[in-house]
Amino acid sequence: MASGETPRNATLTDVARLAGVSIATASKAINGRAQVRAETRTRVLEAAEQLSFAPNALARGLLQGRTGTVGLLTSDLEGRFSIPVLMGAEDAFGAGQVSVFLCDARGDAIREQHHIRALLSRRVEGLIVVGSRTDPRPPLTGDLPVPVVYAYAPSENPEDISITANNVEAGGLAIDHLLACGRRRIAHVTGDASYAAAQDRSRGAERAMAEAGLELVGGRTFFGSWSEGWGRGVASMILDQYPDVDGFFCGSDQIARGVLDTLREKGRDVPRDISVIGFDNWAVLTTNTRPQLTSVDMNLEQxxxxxxxxxxxxxxxxxxxxxxxxxxxxxxxxSSVPVP
Amino acid sequence: MASGETPRNATLTDVARLAGVSIATASKAINGRAQVRAETRTRVLEAAEQLSFAPNALARGLLQGRTGTVGLLTSDLEGRFSIPVLMGAEDAFGAGQVSVFLCDARGDAIREQHHIRALLSRRVEGLIVVGSRTDPRPPLTGDLPVPVVYAYAPSENPEDISITANNVEAGGLAIDHLLACGRRRIAHVTGDASYAAAQDRSRGAERAMAEAGLELVGGRTFFGSWSEGWGRGVASMILDQYPDVDGFFCGSDQIARGVLDTLREKGRDVPRDISVIGFDNWAVLTTNTRPQLTSVDMNLEQxxxxxxxxxxxxxxxxxxxxxxxxxxxxxxxxSSVPVP
DNA sequence: AAACCGTCCGAAAAGGCTTTCTGTGACTGT
DNA sequence: ACAGTCACAGAAAGCCTTTTCGGACGGTTT
Known part of the structure; x- marks a missing residue:
C-alpha cells in the first residue's frame, strides 16, 4: 500500500459523532429516509464523505436478511463457452447492486459441494451454474434454500430453470443461409457425436434440408472430433466422393478452418464455388482464415x-x-457470399 | 428449487434448541472448542446435520472483523490473458477458506471505482487487480484500507505489489532454444510496438543474440500487429530479402501461424530447414498448425x-x-526439432 | 468439615446497522 | 390559553455468531 497505514474502516458511530447526531439519524440521513431535516442531512453526508464512510454490507445484510450477493458456479473456467456466459451474468448483476462470488469447481463434484457450502454459508441469495457443454447435467443435490439457474448446460430436471442456446434452430439457420446463397449440395461435418450440441445442430440441419426438399450430401452428418485435423481430413474425403458438393456447414470454427485449408489446397474457390459456414463465431479463427469465415454465434453473453x-x-x-x-x-x- | 419451498436457513439457536443446549455450547461444539463433553458434542453435531445448519458467515465476519473474502478486479474478462491469471488466483483462494468476488470493469475507470466501493462496502480483505497487458497501469486511487496486488499488468507505482511474467527473459529463452536447435540466422517478428510485452521480448531476444555473438536477421525486430495476416506478410518479405533465414521467433502464436502458412506455401520445410517458435502457448493455435508449434508459455496461472x-x-x-x-x-x- | 480443583455448561456482551417507537419542541386551530 | 399536529431526533431492539467469565457440580485434599 503506497501510503497510509490501513486506516480503520469508519463506522456509522464515527459519522454520527462527527456530525453531532445519533446513529439512528445518521442512518436515516444516509439512506434517504424521510424523517430528517435537510440541513441535518447535509451535515451527516459531509461527515460521511470526510471519513470516506462505506456502510458495512455485512451488518446490513445480517439485519435485513438480504446480502445482495449471488454465486456463480462454473464447472470449468477454461472452456471458452463458460467465459462469455459468465461475462454476461457478471454484467447484468454488476449493473445493479448485486455482487458475484466466483467459484470454479473444475468439473469435480466434491469441489462443487465444497463451494456450495461456502456460498450458502455466505448467504448468497441465488446460484447460477454454468456448464461447458449443452448436455443436461445432474441438478445440484440437496434442497437448497436459494433458487438456482442453470446456464448453457441445462439441468436434467425439467422443473429447474435452465437457459441455453437453441442449437436445433441454429442448425436450421445455417442451412437456410447456405440455401439462400444458392447452394443445394450441402455437407454437414461436425464434432464428437456424444455432444448434445452436435446432435442438435445436425437434427436442425437435416430438418431444414428436408423442408427444402433436399438431403445432406452423403445422406448423413459426418461426426468426428472438434479439431482442424478432422475438418481437413473429412473435407478431402468428401471432395473425392462427392465432387459436386457446393456448401459446407461445419459444427465448429475449428473444423471449418480445417475444411477451408483443404479447399484452398485443392484449388476450390471459396466462396465462388463453395460456401462455408462455421459455428461459435470465435474471432481468432473467423477473422484469420482466408477468406474470413461466416459463422453462427450462440449469443452466449445474452x-x-x-x-x-x-x-x-x-x-x-x-x-x-x-x-x-x-x-x-x-x-x-x-466465406459465404451469395452466388451472383 | 425442484422441491421444497425455500426452507429458512437454520440458525445456531435452532440447533441449540434441538440439541437441548445453549447457543454458546452449540457454537463451541461445532467449532471444536475444548470445553464440551464428547457426548454433548455429538448431540449438537447431529442436530446441526439434521437442520443442515451452515453458520452465517456474515455474523461471524461482523464479529471477528475478518470476512474471508477478496475482490478480483479485471479490466477485461474477454482478454485471453486475464482468464488464466484469474483461474490461478481463484484456485489458490478457493483451496483455502477465502471466497472471491469477481468484478469486470470493462476497461472503464468509472465502473472500476463503482466496483471498488461495492467491494469495500462488503469488507473484502484485499484486492487483486488483473490487467490485460503487461504495460504498467495507474494504481488504484484513494487510500484503500486493504492491500492490493496487481497481476499481469503491474502498477506504475514501484512500491505497490505487482506480479507479472518476465518477458525480457522469455525473449532470451526463445532465442536460446533456437540457437540450441542449431539456428544462427534468426528473425524476430512480433506485434504492436506500443506493447511493453513486445518491447521486452525484443530486448531479451537481442541481448541473447548478442551474447552468442550474433545479430537478428535484418538487424532489428519486425514490429507489426498481433495477427496472422502480419505473420504471413512479414514472413514472405523476409524470405525474399534474407533467403538464408533459418529461424523465426514470433511474438505471438497468431503471428507464428501466419509465418508457418507462408513457409508452407513457399515450400520451406519446418522444422528441417527452418525452426519456428511462437508465444503464448495458446492451444487452439499450437496444436492445429502443421507442424505443431513450439511456443513460450507465460505460466499465467502461476x-x-x-x-x-x-x-x-x-x-x-x-x-x-x-x-x-x-x-x-x-x-x-x-516446429523446432533440433537439426541432426 | 472446609477449602480447593477440574469439568462442563450458560449468561451476556460485542460487532455495525436498520427500524420502530417514544419523546421533544414548535406550531396550528378554536 | 389549551389541546392537537407535525417535524424531527434519539433510545433501544434485533439480526447471528463468538468469546469471556462465572456458576454448578462432583470429587479430592488437608
Missing part, C-alpha cells in the same frame, strides 16, 4: 444476461421454470 | 497463484513490495 435476470426474478419470488432456449444468429463474412 | 499468495501475506501483515517477475517456459513441439 445467455448469461438472461440467466441473471431469471435468477433475479426467482429471488423476487416470480419463479418461472423449464428450459429456455435463446436464438442464435448468423454473422456473415466472406 | 502468476495468478503467486498474486493470491502475496495478497494473503500482505493481509497477514508481511507485505513485500515491488514488481515480481515470474519465469516463462518453452513448450517444445514439432
Amino acid at each position: 445467455v448469461g444476461r438472461v440467466a441473471a435476470r431469471r435468477l433475479f426474478e426467482a429471488i423476487e419470488g416470480q419463479a418461472a421454470s423449464g428450459i429456455e432456449e435463446l436464438p442464435c444468429r448468423i454473422v456473415t463474412r466472406e | 502468476v495468478g497463484r503467486v498474486a493470491a499468495r502475496r495478497l494473503f501475506e500482505a493481509i497477514e501483515g508481511q507485505a513485500a513490495s515491488g514488481i515480481e517477475e515470474l519465469p516463462c517456459r518453452i513448450v517444445t513441439r514439432e
